[in-house]
Amino acid sequence: MKHLGLLKSAVVAAATSATAQDVAVRSGEHDGYTRLVFKVPPNTEWRLAQRRDGARLTVDLGGVTFRTGSVFSRLTTNRLESLSQAQPGDALDLEFGCECVASAFLYRGSMIVLDITPGEFLPPLLADIPPPMQQRPVNATTASDTNAQMSGLDLPLLERGLKDQLSTRFLQGADRKLLDLHLAPVGPRSSITSNEDPLLSGLSANIRLTTVLDDLQDVLNSEVLQLDLQKACISTSELGFSSWSTADPFATQVSVLRTALYHEFDTLDEDSALKLAKLYAYHGFGAEALAVLELTELVSDEADRIKAIARIVDETAVQNTSPFSGLQRCDSDAALWAVLSDNALAADADVEAIEQAYAGLPDHLRRRFGMQLSQILVEGNQLEAARRVIRSVKRIEESVSPSTTRAKAMIAAAEGNGAREEKLLTEVVTATEATPEAPVALARLVEKRWTERKTVSTQELELAASFSVEYRRSDLGPMMARTHAIALSLSQDFDPAFNIILALENGQDRDRAFNRHLHLLAERSDDVTFLQQTFHILQKEKTPPLTTDAAIALADRLATLGFADQAFALSNRTEDQTRRAERARLRARAAMLSERPHKALLELAKDDSDKARALRAQAMEVAQDFTGAAEVLQSLEQDEAANRLFWLAGLPGDTVDPTDGKYAILNRTTQSLIAPPERQLEKPLKDAQDLLENSETTRQQIAEMFNSINRE
Secondary structure (H helix, E strand, O other): OOOHHHHHHHHHHHHHHHHEEEEEEEEEEEOEEEOOOOOEOOOOOEEEEEEEEEEEEEEEOOOOOEEOOOHHHHHHOEEEEEEEOOOOOOOOOEEEEOOOOEEEEEEEEOOEEEEEEOOOOOOOOOOOOOOOOOOOOOOOOOOOHHHHHHHOOOOOOOOOHHHHHHHHHHHHHOOOOOOOOOOOOOOOOOOOOOOOOOOOHHHHHHOOOOOOHHHHHOOOOOOOHHHHHOOOOOOHHHHHHHHHOOOOOHHHHHHHHOOEEEOOOHOEOOHHHHHHEEEEEHHHHHHHHHHHHHOOEEEEEEEEHHHHHHHOOOOOOOOOOOOOOOOOOOOOHHHHHHHHHHOOOOOOOOOHHHHHHHHHHOOOHHHHHHHHHHHHHOOOOOOHHHHHHHHHHHHOOOOOOOOHHHHHHHHHHHHHHHHHHHHHHHHHHHOOOOOOOOOOOOHHHHHHHHHOOOOOHHHHHHHHHHHHHOOOOOHHHHHHHEOOOOOOOOHOOOOHHHHHHHHHHOOOHHHHHHHHHHHHHHHHOOOOHHHHHHHHHHOOOOOOOOHHHHHHHHHHHHHOOHHHHHHHHHOOOOOOOOOOOHHHHHHHHHHHHHOHHHHHHHHHOOOOHHHHHHHHHHHHOOOOOHHHHHHHHHEEEOHHHHHHHHOOOOOOOOOOOOOOOOHHHHHHHHHHHHOOOOOOOOOOOHHHHHHHHHHHHHHHHHHHHHHHOOOO
């Protein structure tokens, strides 16, 4: 029997673990949108519900838990403000920090890709569409009537271009399952002669066929791939990047091409100019390649590709009309230059082709692009590919560079290995030759310490201060000032941190610094500092955009200190759509501080958690419903507190364990005092003696009651 019981337990445990599933959530910041990727089992049903300033993702998996711990470590904008899940199995609530909308699609059958882009929330498309009209009876018409009606219409036949457009729209409608096409069977068909008017020339230049779906491209998220909008791939042989340089020394190749650059009468040799630009780009001199191309007036696909690669090599901004845009799907070297140009991994990217193209680069370009490519692959949830890129860089480096170490730290963060990530980031920060990488690594390290609520060392704090001064006039200036302020807050130097944040210009770094600082202020500061800085912000006409987490932390501390109005305002913001139960409990606490217990009970009506029931008992006690409050506390197994309320309610008979508790003794004493003494009226002397003894007992019980009340 024992073995049978163990077997049953094992089967139940296995079944339970099989039903509950974790869904890993990866994030990435892209130009114009924020992307979240959810890894789910194949054939999983899912739904995305839109709302203003947020969305809700529902995945049909039993006991699903969304692992979102590393989401915000890779985000640099405030498009996504918070993620929350009430309990395992519930939907995932997304709160946006901007006027954004969400769209999602299923990629490769096992990845839900959700994009958050700036845009205006629109109501459901079918909300304003009237019901279908009833069909009216058609009156019979004669042939003469029809000819008379059509006599005023003198329309030409559709040109070939318009016919092609119409056919394309039909096919798109069929792909989207809006139309059913009934194709004619294969075989000979009789020709149809037509006597209509001849075709008009130039008609298609003024007429274009469209459908309502063309106006909804930014709203609908069709899973049908727009094949007609995809660019043709550039083959490896057509690009020919490996042939842009020969085995001769670089100086020799440059001298030969520069000598041949101009002919007689200073005529430019365009072929030599293209070869020289290719040579410069191949060896990492992007600015020089662009300068050579400016000498020519060539307008060709080849020249555009050279310019794009030169800008990538020179780490300058790539134009929006890059010739490599949309080519990450290609099985050629163009996929590598496309991903470096976009600086983000597309959903349809050919990772194997990207790795092969990277392996074919010269050593100096592999060292230059190794860090960037590994970061892109990590953000795209391609950890194995990122590891292979890092190993490829290590093989050609004489010693491990700080950029490679930082790339390893990013991979460790994506794996959830916090200890290894901190060790690698510390190596980058403390390395003597790590000047270009140290500020970014220090910022990431301080963010990690804030997430884990750890303190920073004295050396890290001094480095943050020096970097904030050194890079104050560069693009890294706001980020390093934010890092310095957060480091000071972690060290509980709240006043200098607050002054640094106030001096920052309005922007994402200032908002992020405010939220992190206020969160730490609510958790760690003394009451005077907390109230001084908090009210300095709340009294301004335009307060910084607080996240839901920061607002809840401030409201909780204000409620603890007795500031009911401010706590209620912070927990009742219209822009907050997540952590509803927690905000409702804060509003209930604020209502009780304002002596409105019934308002508190209304806020807690839909919350059955232990915390809510404890607050409900407090509200009932304030409303002098001692019996109801005692029953709630009894359900929470707070027996001593329940005994106290039963005693206040005058119900000593409802005492519960512990029997030796303070209020249990009071209840028994009260019950004994309430009970009338037994009289013996037929025996006056005996009755008088009993009364004297009862009075002595009563005095002792009253003394015990006072002692019990005064007992701690």
